[in-house]
Amino acid sequence: MIGRKAQSWATENYGEGVQNDISDDSRLNMTGDARPLEQEGPNVSSTSILSGASEILALFRILGEGYRLSCLYRCQDALDVYNKLPHKLYHSEWVLSQYSLEGMDVYSTVLYHLKEDMKLSYLAQELVSTDRLAPQSWCAMGNCYSLQKDHETALKNFQRAVQLNPRFAYGHTLCGHEYVALEDFESAIKSYQSALRVDARHYNAWYGLGMIYLRQEKFEFSEHHFRMAVGINRHSSVIMSYIGTALHALTRNEEALEAMELAIIADKKTPLPMYQKALSL
Amino acid sequence: MADSSEGEEEGKLTGGSQQLIVDDDLREMGKKAAWSVSSCKPGNAVLSLRDDNLDTYWQSDGAQPHLVNVQFQKKVKLQLVVLYVDFKLDESYTPGKISIRAGDGFHNLKEIKAVELVKPSGWVHISLSGNDPRETFVITFMLQIAVLSNHLNGRDTHIRQIKVYGPRPNPIPLQPFQFTSTEFITYSAVR
Numbered sequence: 302m303i304g305r306k307a308q309s310w311a312t313e314n315y316g317e318g319v320q321n322d323i324s325d326d327s328r329l330n331m332t333g334d335a336r337p338l339e340q341e342g343p344n345v346s347s348t349s350i351l352s353g354a355s356e357i358l359a360l361f362r363i364l365g366e367g368y369r370l371s372c373l374y375r376c377q378d379a380l381d382v383y384n385k386l387p388h389k390l391y392h393s394e395w396v397l398s399q400y401s402l403e404g405m406d407v408y409s410t411v412l413y414h415l416k417e418d419m420k421l422s423y424l425a426q427e428l429v430s431t432d433r434l435a436p437q438s439w440c441a442m443g444n445c446y447s448l449q450k451d452h453e454t455a456l457k458n459f460q461r462a463v464q465l466n467p468r469f470a471y472g473h474t475l476c477g478h479e480y481v482a483l484e485d486f487e488s489a490i491k492s493y494q495s496a497l498r499v500d501a502r503h504y505n506a507w508y509g510l511g512m513i514y515l516r517q518e519k520f521e522f523s524e525h526h527f528r529m530a531v532g533i534n535r536h537s538s539v540i541m542s543y544i545g546t547a548l549h550a551l552t553r554n555e556e557a558l559e560a561m562e563l564a565i566i567a568d569k570k571t572p573l574p575m576y577q578k579a580l581s582l
Numbered sequence: 583m584a585d586s587s588e589g590e591e592e593g594k595l596t597g598g599s600q601q602l603i604v605d606d607d608l609r610e611m612g613k614k615a616a617w618s619v620s621s622c623k624p625g626n627a628v629l630s631l632r633d634d635n636l637d638t639y640w641q642s643d644g645a646q647p648h649l650v651n652v653q654f655q656k657k658v659k660l661q662l663v664v665l666y667v668d669f670k671l672d673e674s675y676t677p678g679k680i681s682i683r684a685g686d687g688f689h690n691l692k693e694i695k696a697v698e699l700v701k702p703s704g705w706v707h708i709s710l711s712g713n714d715p716r717e718t719f720v721i722t723f724m725l726q727i728a729v730l731s732n733h734l735n736g737r738d739t740h741i742r743q744i745k746v747y748g749p750r751p752n753p754i755p756l757q758p759f760q761f762t763s764t765e766f767i768t769y770s771a772v773r
Contacts, residue, residue, distance in 0.1 A: 414768045450606070450750075478773060484751055508772045516755035530772075539772050546756065571769040 360386070372502070374534040406462075406471050409441035413448050421445045436462035436469040443475060452482040470500040477509045486513050504533040508540055515547055523547045538567035542574035549581045557581055593697045598704025602664065607760070608747040611658055615725075615746070620649035623738075631744050636666055639742045641675070648729040648739045651688075652746060654722075659748045660684075661719040663708045663727065666743035669701040674736030676701075677729040682708060684722040691726050701733070705743075719749055 363385050370379035405428055412421040425445045428438035443458030456479040462472035473496035480489035490513060496506035511526035524547040530540045541564035548557035558581065564574035612632060619628045621644035630638040631650065642648035669676040679698050685691035697708055711718045725746065729739045752760055754770055761767050 410773045413773060416764055416768075450609070475773075482751070482753075505772055512755065518756075537772060539769060550756065568769075570765075572766050573770050576766075 374504075374536055405435075406437040406440035409437075409444045413444040416448065418445070418448050421448060434465055436466045436472050438462075439465065440472060440475055443479070447479060447482070452479050455479050456483065468499050470496045470503040470506070472496075473499065474503060474506045474509060477506065481509070481513060481516075486517065489513055502533050504530040504537070504540075507533070508537075508543075511540070511543060511547075515543065515550075518550070520547045520550045524551070536567055538564040538571045538574060541567055542571070542577050545574065545577055545581070549577075554581065594700050595697055595702060595706050595708070596700040598667070598702045598706045600704050602666075602705050602745070604662070604664065604745075604747060607750050608662060609750050610745055611654075611660060611748045612652065612744070612746040614658070615652045615654045618651045618653075620644060620647075620651075631741060634743070636742050639672070639740045641740050642729070642738045644738075646730065646732075646737070647681070650727040650741070650744060652725040652727070652744075653687075654724065657721050657723055659719040659721050660725060660746060661710055661749055662747040663710065663725070664743075664745040664747070665702075665706045665708070665727075665741055666704065667699065667702050667706060667741055669703050669733060672740040674732055674734040675738060675740035676733040676736070677731075677739050677741065678733050679730040680708070681728040681730055682710065683726040683728060684710075684720050684724065685726075686723045688724075691724070694720055699733075 363382060367379045367382040367386075370376075370382060405424070409421060409424055409428075412424065421441070422445050425438070425441040428435070428441050432438055439458045439462035443455040443462065445455075446452075446458060447455035456476060459472055459475040459479060462469060463476060466472070473492050477489045477492035477496065480486070480492060490510065493506040493509045493513075496503050507526050507530035511523045511530060514520070514523035514526060524544060527540050527544045527547060531537065531544065534540070541560055545557045545560035545564060548554075548560060558578065561574045561578040561581070564571070565578070617628050617632060619631075619640060619642065621642050622628060623641040623643045626639060626641035628640060628650075631640045640650075663682060665677075665680075667676055677699055679696070681693050682695040682697075683691040684694050695708060695710055699706060710720050727744065729741075732739050752758075753767075754761070761770060
Protein backbone atom coordinates (compact mmCIF):
# COMPACT_ATOMS: atom_id res chain seq x y z
CA MET A 302 0.00 0.00 0.00
CA ILE A 303 2.78 2.35 0.92
CA GLY A 304 4.40 1.75 -2.41
CA ARG A 305 1.25 2.54 -4.31
CA LYS A 306 0.58 5.67 -2.33
CA ALA A 307 4.11 6.83 -2.80
CA GLN A 308 3.89 6.34 -6.51
CA SER A 309 0.80 8.43 -6.86
CA TRP A 310 2.45 11.16 -4.82
CA ALA A 311 5.50 10.92 -6.94
CA THR A 312 3.58 11.60 -10.10
CA GLU A 313 1.57 14.39 -8.51
CA ASN A 314 4.56 16.19 -7.20
CA TYR A 315 6.37 15.52 -10.31
CA GLY A 316 4.36 18.13 -12.14
CA GLU A 317 5.34 20.66 -9.49
CA GLY A 318 8.96 19.73 -9.71
CA VAL A 319 9.12 20.17 -13.42
CA GLN A 320 7.27 23.37 -13.23
CA ASN A 321 9.64 24.65 -10.59
CA ASP A 322 12.54 23.69 -12.71
CA ILE A 323 11.39 25.34 -15.88
CA SER A 324 10.05 28.51 -14.34
CA ASP A 325 12.55 28.84 -11.58
CA ASP A 326 12.81 32.63 -11.66
CA SER A 327 9.11 33.36 -12.04
CA ARG A 328 6.62 33.21 -9.16
CA LEU A 329 3.21 31.59 -9.04
CA ASN A 330 0.67 31.55 -11.88
CA MET A 331 3.12 29.66 -13.97
CA THR A 332 0.97 26.57 -14.07
CA GLY A 333 -1.15 28.08 -16.76
CA ASP A 334 1.86 29.11 -18.82
CA ALA A 335 4.02 26.08 -18.43
CA ARG A 336 1.42 23.50 -19.39
CA PRO A 337 0.39 24.91 -22.77
CA LEU A 338 4.05 25.28 -23.57
CA GLU A 339 4.48 21.55 -23.32
CA GLN A 340 1.16 20.62 -24.90
CA GLU A 341 1.65 22.81 -27.94
CA GLY A 342 4.58 20.70 -28.88
CA PRO A 343 4.66 21.41 -32.62
CA ASN A 344 5.20 25.15 -32.08
CA VAL A 345 8.26 24.67 -29.91
CA SER A 346 11.58 23.62 -31.30
CA SER A 347 12.23 19.91 -30.88
CA THR A 348 15.55 20.45 -29.07
CA SER A 349 13.88 22.18 -26.13
CA ILE A 350 11.40 19.31 -25.83
CA LEU A 351 14.22 16.85 -25.89
CA SER A 352 16.25 18.66 -23.25
CA GLY A 353 13.12 19.11 -21.12
CA ALA A 354 12.30 15.44 -21.35
CA SER A 355 15.78 14.35 -20.49
CA GLU A 356 15.78 16.70 -17.52
CA ILE A 357 12.54 15.16 -16.30
CA LEU A 358 13.94 11.70 -16.75
CA ALA A 359 17.05 12.65 -14.78
CA LEU A 360 14.90 13.83 -11.91
CA PHE A 361 12.85 10.66 -12.06
CA ARG A 362 16.02 8.66 -11.89
CA ILE A 363 17.08 10.42 -8.69
CA LEU A 364 13.68 9.95 -7.09
CA GLY A 365 13.53 6.33 -8.10
CA GLU A 366 17.02 5.60 -6.90
CA GLY A 367 16.32 7.30 -3.58
CA TYR A 368 13.10 5.36 -3.09
CA ARG A 369 14.82 2.11 -3.97
CA LEU A 370 17.58 2.75 -1.44
CA SER A 371 15.17 3.69 1.29
CA CYS A 372 13.20 0.50 0.63
CA LEU A 373 16.42 -1.42 1.14
CA TYR A 374 16.85 0.45 4.45
CA ARG A 375 20.05 2.05 3.15
CA CYS A 376 18.81 5.25 4.66
CA GLN A 377 21.98 7.31 4.61
CA ASP A 378 22.56 6.50 0.93
CA ALA A 379 18.95 7.38 0.17
CA LEU A 380 19.35 10.74 1.87
CA ASP A 381 22.50 11.44 -0.10
CA VAL A 382 20.62 10.72 -3.30
CA TYR A 383 17.67 12.92 -2.37
CA ASN A 384 20.15 15.70 -1.62
CA LYS A 385 21.01 15.80 -5.30
CA LEU A 386 17.47 16.99 -6.09
CA PRO A 387 16.78 20.65 -6.79
CA HIS A 388 16.07 22.50 -3.58
CA LYS A 389 12.34 22.96 -4.18
CA LEU A 390 11.70 19.39 -5.10
CA TYR A 391 13.70 18.19 -2.11
CA HIS A 392 11.31 20.06 0.14
CA SER A 393 8.25 18.63 -1.57
CA GLU A 394 5.92 16.59 0.57
CA TRP A 395 6.69 13.25 -0.95
CA VAL A 396 10.43 13.40 -0.36
CA LEU A 397 10.04 14.68 3.18
CA SER A 398 7.45 12.02 3.93
CA GLN A 399 10.11 9.45 3.22
CA TYR A 400 11.77 10.16 6.51
CA SER A 401 10.11 12.71 8.68
CA LEU A 402 6.38 13.37 8.45
CA GLU A 403 5.28 9.78 8.61
CA GLY A 404 8.02 8.50 10.84
CA MET A 405 6.76 9.50 14.25
CA ASP A 406 5.93 5.90 15.16
CA VAL A 407 9.47 4.92 14.29
CA TYR A 408 10.88 7.92 16.13
CA SER A 409 8.99 6.88 19.24
CA THR A 410 10.53 3.43 18.91
CA VAL A 411 13.97 5.04 18.72
CA LEU A 412 13.27 6.84 21.98
CA TYR A 413 12.04 3.53 23.38
CA HIS A 414 15.31 1.86 22.50
CA LEU A 415 17.29 4.68 24.07
CA LYS A 416 15.10 4.50 27.19
CA GLU A 417 14.33 8.22 26.91
CA ASP A 418 11.13 7.95 28.91
CA MET A 419 10.71 11.71 29.43
CA LYS A 420 11.07 12.59 25.76
CA LEU A 421 8.90 9.66 24.78
CA SER A 422 6.02 10.59 27.03
CA TYR A 423 6.26 14.20 25.87
CA LEU A 424 6.20 13.07 22.25
CA ALA A 425 3.24 10.78 22.87
CA GLN A 426 1.25 13.54 24.57
CA GLU A 427 2.11 15.96 21.82
CA LEU A 428 1.16 13.56 19.03
CA VAL A 429 -2.13 12.55 20.60
CA SER A 430 -3.09 16.18 21.13
CA THR A 431 -2.17 17.00 17.52
CA ASP A 432 -3.96 14.11 15.89
CA ARG A 433 -6.00 11.66 17.90
CA LEU A 434 -6.92 9.73 14.79
CA ALA A 435 -3.40 9.02 13.56
CA PRO A 436 -2.19 5.49 14.31
CA GLN A 437 1.33 6.86 14.81
CA SER A 438 0.17 8.84 17.84
CA TRP A 439 -1.16 5.73 19.54
CA CYS A 440 1.99 3.83 18.67
CA ALA A 441 4.02 6.46 20.49
CA MET A 442 1.64 6.21 23.43
CA GLY A 443 1.92 2.43 23.44
CA ASN A 444 5.70 2.54 23.30
CA CYS A 445 5.60 4.85 26.28
CA TYR A 446 3.59 2.36 28.33
CA SER A 447 5.69 -0.53 27.12
CA LEU A 448 8.82 1.23 28.37
CA GLN A 449 7.13 1.49 31.79
CA LYS A 450 6.57 -2.28 31.52
CA ASP A 451 2.81 -1.82 31.56
CA HIS A 452 2.33 -4.19 28.67
CA GLU A 453 -1.46 -4.53 28.97
CA THR A 454 -2.02 -0.80 28.48
CA ALA A 455 0.61 -0.70 25.76
CA LEU A 456 -1.23 -3.45 23.94
CA LYS A 457 -4.50 -1.53 24.19
CA ASN A 458 -2.87 1.51 22.61
CA PHE A 459 -1.37 -0.47 19.77
CA GLN A 460 -4.71 -2.17 19.16
CA ARG A 461 -6.23 1.26 18.92
CA ALA A 462 -3.65 2.23 16.31
CA VAL A 463 -4.53 -0.86 14.30
CA GLN A 464 -8.22 -0.14 14.69
CA LEU A 465 -7.75 3.36 13.27
CA ASN A 466 -5.93 2.00 10.25
CA PRO A 467 -5.95 -1.79 9.75
CA ARG A 468 -3.49 -1.33 6.87
CA PHE A 469 -0.86 0.07 9.26
CA ALA A 470 1.64 -2.76 9.37
CA TYR A 471 3.85 -1.43 12.15
CA GLY A 472 0.87 -1.28 14.50
CA HIS A 473 0.28 -5.01 14.07
CA THR A 474 3.96 -5.71 14.72
CA LEU A 475 3.96 -3.66 17.91
CA CYS A 476 0.86 -5.57 19.06
CA GLY A 477 2.87 -8.72 18.44
CA HIS A 478 5.78 -7.49 20.55
CA GLU A 479 3.43 -6.75 23.43
CA TYR A 480 1.76 -10.15 23.18
CA VAL A 481 5.24 -11.68 23.44
CA ALA A 482 5.93 -9.64 26.56
CA LEU A 483 2.67 -11.00 27.97
CA GLU A 484 3.67 -14.51 26.88
CA ASP A 485 0.62 -14.91 24.66
CA PHE A 486 2.53 -16.36 21.74
CA GLU A 487 -0.47 -17.49 19.71
CA SER A 488 -1.92 -14.00 19.52
CA ALA A 489 1.55 -12.63 18.86
CA ILE A 490 1.96 -14.88 15.84
CA LYS A 491 -1.44 -13.76 14.56
CA SER A 492 -0.46 -10.11 14.92
CA TYR A 493 2.83 -10.57 13.12
CA GLN A 494 1.05 -12.43 10.35
CA SER A 495 -1.47 -9.65 9.88
CA ALA A 496 1.43 -7.21 9.66
CA LEU A 497 2.94 -9.32 6.91
CA ARG A 498 -0.39 -9.57 5.13
CA VAL A 499 -0.42 -5.78 4.90
CA ASP A 500 3.23 -5.46 3.97
CA ALA A 501 5.29 -8.54 3.23
CA ARG A 502 8.46 -6.44 3.34
CA HIS A 503 7.91 -5.42 6.95
CA TYR A 504 11.01 -7.09 8.33
CA ASN A 505 10.26 -6.35 12.00
CA ALA A 506 7.36 -8.81 11.81
CA TRP A 507 9.54 -11.51 10.24
CA TYR A 508 11.97 -10.89 13.07
CA GLY A 509 9.18 -11.13 15.65
CA LEU A 510 8.11 -14.52 14.28
CA GLY A 511 11.73 -15.68 14.34
CA MET A 512 12.05 -14.66 17.98
CA ILE A 513 8.92 -16.59 18.97
CA TYR A 514 10.10 -19.75 17.23
CA LEU A 515 13.53 -19.30 18.84
CA ARG A 516 11.83 -19.08 22.22
CA GLN A 517 9.78 -22.17 21.47
CA GLU A 518 12.97 -23.93 20.36
CA LYS A 519 11.66 -24.46 16.83
CA PHE A 520 15.05 -23.54 15.46
CA GLU A 521 14.54 -24.34 11.76
CA PHE A 522 11.43 -22.14 11.65
CA SER A 523 13.29 -19.50 13.55
CA GLU A 524 16.21 -19.49 11.14
CA HIS A 525 13.87 -19.28 8.15
CA HIS A 526 12.05 -16.23 9.49
CA PHE A 527 15.25 -14.48 10.50
CA ARG A 528 16.59 -15.13 7.01
CA MET A 529 13.49 -13.52 5.51
CA ALA A 530 14.02 -10.49 7.73
CA VAL A 531 17.68 -10.19 6.86
CA GLY A 532 16.85 -10.60 3.17
CA ILE A 533 14.86 -7.39 3.45
CA ASN A 534 17.18 -5.45 5.71
CA ARG A 535 20.75 -6.57 5.22
CA HIS A 536 22.08 -4.06 7.71
CA SER A 537 20.59 -5.44 10.89
CA SER A 538 23.37 -6.96 12.91
CA VAL A 539 20.89 -7.93 15.62
CA ILE A 540 18.90 -10.23 13.33
CA MET A 541 22.11 -11.63 11.88
CA SER A 542 23.34 -12.49 15.34
CA TYR A 543 20.06 -14.27 16.19
CA ILE A 544 20.46 -16.33 13.03
CA GLY A 545 23.77 -17.30 14.59
CA THR A 546 22.03 -18.26 17.84
CA ALA A 547 19.49 -20.40 15.98
CA LEU A 548 22.18 -22.13 13.94
CA HIS A 549 24.26 -22.74 17.03
CA ALA A 550 21.25 -24.39 18.67
CA LEU A 551 20.95 -26.59 15.57
CA THR A 552 24.63 -27.48 16.09
CA ARG A 553 25.47 -26.05 12.68
CA ASN A 554 28.39 -24.36 14.32
CA GLU A 555 30.42 -23.31 11.30
CA GLU A 556 27.46 -21.48 9.77
CA ALA A 557 26.66 -19.99 13.16
CA LEU A 558 30.12 -18.52 13.48
CA GLU A 559 29.87 -17.18 9.95
CA ALA A 560 26.58 -15.45 10.76
CA MET A 561 27.97 -13.92 13.93
CA GLU A 562 31.04 -12.76 12.04
CA LEU A 563 28.75 -11.05 9.51
CA ALA A 564 26.76 -9.50 12.34
CA ILE A 565 29.91 -8.04 13.88
CA ILE A 566 30.95 -6.61 10.51
CA ALA A 567 27.49 -5.13 9.94
CA ASP A 568 27.74 -3.00 13.05
CA LYS A 569 30.92 -2.83 15.08
CA LYS A 570 29.28 -1.13 18.04
CA THR A 571 26.96 -4.02 18.81
CA PRO A 572 27.97 -6.10 21.81
CA LEU A 573 25.42 -8.89 21.27
CA PRO A 574 26.99 -10.86 18.39
CA MET A 575 30.43 -10.70 19.99
CA TYR A 576 28.97 -12.07 23.17
CA GLN A 577 27.05 -14.78 21.29
CA LYS A 578 30.18 -15.67 19.38
CA ALA A 579 32.16 -15.96 22.58
CA LEU A 580 29.41 -18.18 23.99
CA SER A 581 29.48 -20.54 21.06
CA LEU A 582 33.26 -20.83 20.87
CA MET B 583 5.12 -29.89 58.50
CA ALA B 584 8.30 -27.97 59.03
CA ASP B 585 9.53 -28.77 62.48
CA SER B 586 12.95 -27.21 62.06
CA SER B 587 13.45 -24.13 64.16
CA GLU B 588 15.42 -22.27 61.53
CA GLY B 589 14.40 -18.68 60.85
CA GLU B 590 14.07 -19.22 57.11
CA GLU B 591 11.58 -22.08 57.27
CA GLU B 592 9.50 -20.90 60.17
CA GLY B 593 10.04 -17.18 59.60
CA LYS B 594 8.25 -14.64 61.72
CA LEU B 595 7.08 -11.55 59.90
CA THR B 596 6.10 -8.40 61.72
CA GLY B 597 4.83 -5.02 60.56
CA GLY B 598 4.28 -4.49 56.85
CA SER B 599 4.52 -1.55 54.51
CA GLN B 600 1.75 0.87 53.61
CA GLN B 601 3.02 1.19 50.04
CA LEU B 602 3.18 -1.84 47.79
CA ILE B 603 6.80 -1.87 46.63
CA VAL B 604 7.98 -4.75 44.49
CA ASP B 605 11.19 -5.23 42.52
CA ASP B 606 11.08 -4.09 38.91
CA ASP B 607 12.04 -7.51 37.59
CA LEU B 608 8.84 -9.07 38.94
CA ARG B 609 5.33 -8.90 37.53
CA GLU B 610 1.93 -9.71 38.91
CA MET B 611 0.68 -13.12 37.78
CA GLY B 612 -2.60 -13.37 39.70
CA LYS B 613 -4.74 -12.04 36.88
CA LYS B 614 -3.94 -15.10 34.79
CA ALA B 615 -5.19 -17.44 37.50
CA ALA B 616 -8.50 -18.77 38.72
CA TRP B 617 -9.01 -17.88 42.36
CA SER B 618 -11.13 -19.78 44.86
CA VAL B 619 -11.48 -19.99 48.64
CA SER B 620 -12.46 -22.75 51.03
CA SER B 621 -15.33 -20.74 52.48
CA CYS B 622 -16.59 -17.19 52.68
CA LYS B 623 -19.19 -14.95 54.28
CA PRO B 624 -21.72 -13.60 51.78
CA GLY B 625 -20.53 -10.18 50.64
CA ASN B 626 -16.90 -10.90 51.53
CA ALA B 627 -16.20 -13.33 48.74
CA VAL B 628 -13.07 -14.18 46.83
CA LEU B 629 -13.49 -11.08 44.65
CA SER B 630 -12.59 -8.87 47.60
CA LEU B 631 -9.11 -10.36 47.56
CA ARG B 632 -8.43 -9.11 44.05
CA ASP B 633 -10.34 -5.82 43.77
CA ASP B 634 -7.37 -3.57 44.60
CA ASN B 635 -9.45 -2.10 47.40
CA LEU B 636 -7.97 -2.20 50.89
CA ASP B 637 -11.32 -1.42 52.53
CA THR B 638 -12.91 -4.68 51.44
CA TYR B 639 -11.75 -8.08 52.63
CA TRP B 640 -12.32 -11.77 52.24
CA GLN B 641 -13.78 -13.36 55.36
CA SER B 642 -13.79 -17.11 55.79
CA ASP B 643 -16.78 -18.92 57.24
CA GLY B 644 -15.87 -22.40 58.35
CA ALA B 645 -13.31 -24.54 60.05
CA GLN B 646 -9.57 -23.92 59.90
CA PRO B 647 -7.41 -24.11 57.89
CA HIS B 648 -8.81 -21.43 55.59
CA LEU B 649 -7.59 -21.88 52.07
CA VAL B 650 -7.05 -19.60 49.09
CA ASN B 651 -6.44 -21.53 45.89
CA VAL B 652 -4.70 -19.94 42.92
CA GLN B 653 -4.81 -22.14 39.83
CA PHE B 654 -3.05 -21.37 36.57
CA GLN B 655 -3.79 -22.66 33.08
CA LYS B 656 -0.17 -23.55 32.51
CA LYS B 657 2.92 -23.95 34.65
CA VAL B 658 4.16 -20.58 35.83
CA LYS B 659 7.20 -19.33 37.68
CA LEU B 660 6.32 -17.74 40.98
CA GLN B 661 8.66 -15.95 43.32
CA LEU B 662 6.72 -13.80 45.76
CA VAL B 663 3.37 -13.62 47.52
CA VAL B 664 2.28 -10.31 49.02
CA LEU B 665 -0.66 -10.09 51.44
CA TYR B 666 -2.38 -7.04 52.80
CA VAL B 667 -3.49 -7.74 56.36
CA ASP B 668 -4.18 -5.32 59.18
CA PHE B 669 -4.09 -6.31 62.84
CA LYS B 670 -5.32 -2.87 63.92
CA LEU B 671 -8.58 -3.27 62.00
CA ASP B 672 -9.13 -7.00 62.00
CA GLU B 673 -7.76 -7.98 65.42
CA SER B 674 -8.59 -11.64 66.06
CA TYR B 675 -9.42 -12.08 62.38
CA THR B 676 -5.79 -11.37 61.44
CA PRO B 677 -3.97 -14.44 60.10
CA GLY B 678 -1.18 -15.81 62.24
CA LYS B 679 0.40 -18.97 60.89
CA ILE B 680 0.38 -19.21 57.13
CA SER B 681 1.47 -22.14 55.01
CA ILE B 682 2.09 -21.80 51.30
CA ARG B 683 1.73 -24.92 49.20
CA ALA B 684 2.41 -25.68 45.57
CA GLY B 685 1.59 -28.55 43.26
CA ASP B 686 -0.05 -29.72 40.04
CA GLY B 687 -3.53 -29.71 41.60
CA PHE B 688 -5.35 -30.37 44.84
CA HIS B 689 -4.09 -33.96 44.94
CA ASN B 690 -0.37 -33.31 45.34
CA LEU B 691 0.12 -30.01 47.12
CA LYS B 692 3.35 -29.71 49.06
CA GLU B 693 4.26 -27.05 51.58
CA ILE B 694 7.02 -24.82 50.26
CA LYS B 695 6.94 -22.08 52.86
CA ALA B 696 5.60 -21.56 56.34
CA VAL B 697 5.56 -18.20 58.07
CA GLU B 698 4.07 -16.69 61.17
CA LEU B 699 2.74 -13.16 61.04
CA VAL B 700 3.11 -11.14 64.23
CA LYS B 701 0.67 -8.22 64.48
CA PRO B 702 1.08 -7.30 60.84
CA SER B 703 -0.28 -4.11 59.37
CA GLY B 704 0.16 -3.42 55.68
CA TRP B 705 1.68 -5.31 52.78
CA VAL B 706 3.54 -8.41 53.97
CA HIS B 707 6.01 -10.01 51.59
CA ILE B 708 6.43 -13.79 51.61
CA SER B 709 9.28 -14.85 49.38
CA LEU B 710 8.99 -18.28 47.77
CA SER B 711 12.73 -18.49 47.06
CA GLY B 712 14.74 -21.26 48.65
CA ASN B 713 18.21 -20.87 50.11
CA ASP B 714 19.83 -22.14 46.95
CA PRO B 715 20.18 -19.46 44.23
CA ARG B 716 18.92 -22.08 41.74
CA GLU B 717 15.64 -22.09 43.63
CA THR B 718 14.74 -18.43 43.28
CA PHE B 719 11.29 -19.36 42.05
CA VAL B 720 8.87 -22.27 42.08
CA ILE B 721 7.41 -23.61 38.84
CA THR B 722 3.88 -24.77 39.46
CA PHE B 723 0.30 -25.10 38.23
CA MET B 724 -1.24 -24.23 41.55
CA LEU B 725 -0.54 -22.26 44.68
CA GLN B 726 -2.46 -22.59 47.90
CA ILE B 727 -2.27 -20.07 50.68
CA ALA B 728 -3.47 -21.71 53.88
CA VAL B 729 -4.25 -19.77 57.04
CA LEU B 730 -3.57 -22.28 59.82
CA SER B 731 -4.35 -20.03 62.75
CA ASN B 732 -5.29 -16.48 63.62
CA HIS B 733 -4.19 -13.94 66.18
CA LEU B 734 -5.82 -14.20 69.65
CA ASN B 735 -7.17 -17.64 68.73
CA GLY B 736 -9.65 -16.15 66.30
CA ARG B 737 -11.66 -18.58 64.23
CA ASP B 738 -12.41 -16.93 60.90
CA THR B 739 -9.89 -14.86 59.02
CA HIS B 740 -9.68 -11.61 57.08
CA ILE B 741 -7.32 -10.97 54.18
CA ARG B 742 -7.68 -7.71 52.29
CA GLN B 743 -5.52 -8.28 49.21
CA ILE B 744 -3.29 -10.99 47.79
CA LYS B 745 -0.80 -10.43 44.99
CA VAL B 746 1.29 -13.13 43.38
CA TYR B 747 4.50 -12.28 41.55
CA GLY B 748 6.72 -14.13 39.14
CA PRO B 749 9.92 -13.17 37.35
CA ARG B 750 9.57 -11.26 34.09
CA PRO B 751 10.39 -13.38 31.07
CA ASN B 752 13.82 -12.73 29.63
CA PRO B 753 13.51 -10.60 26.48
CA ILE B 754 16.28 -12.70 24.96
CA PRO B 755 15.38 -16.34 24.49
CA LEU B 756 17.75 -19.13 25.58
CA GLN B 757 19.61 -16.87 27.91
CA PRO B 758 19.79 -17.68 31.61
CA PHE B 759 20.25 -14.12 32.87
CA GLN B 760 19.27 -10.59 31.83
CA PHE B 761 21.52 -7.89 30.47
CA THR B 762 21.60 -4.70 32.46
CA SER B 763 23.60 -2.12 30.52
CA THR B 764 21.61 0.18 28.25
CA GLU B 765 23.98 -0.52 25.39
CA PHE B 766 23.44 -4.25 25.57
CA ILE B 767 19.68 -3.95 25.89
CA THR B 768 19.42 -1.43 23.06
CA TYR B 769 21.34 -3.68 20.73
CA SER B 770 19.66 -6.91 21.76
CA ALA B 771 16.28 -6.48 20.07
CA VAL B 772 14.58 -5.15 16.99
CA ARG B 773 11.27 -3.44 17.57
